[in-house]
Amino acid sequence: MKRGLKGKxxxxxxxxxxAL
Structure with a gap:
């Protein structure tokens, strides 16, 4: 779970x- 990898x-x- 990597958030912020791509702002968009x-x-x-x-x-x-x-979902996970």
């Missing part, structure tokens, strides 16, 4: 984190 993809990453 942060939201998508958060969504995936929630």
């Amino acid at each position: 993809r942060s939201l998508e990453m958060l969504d995936e984190d929630v």
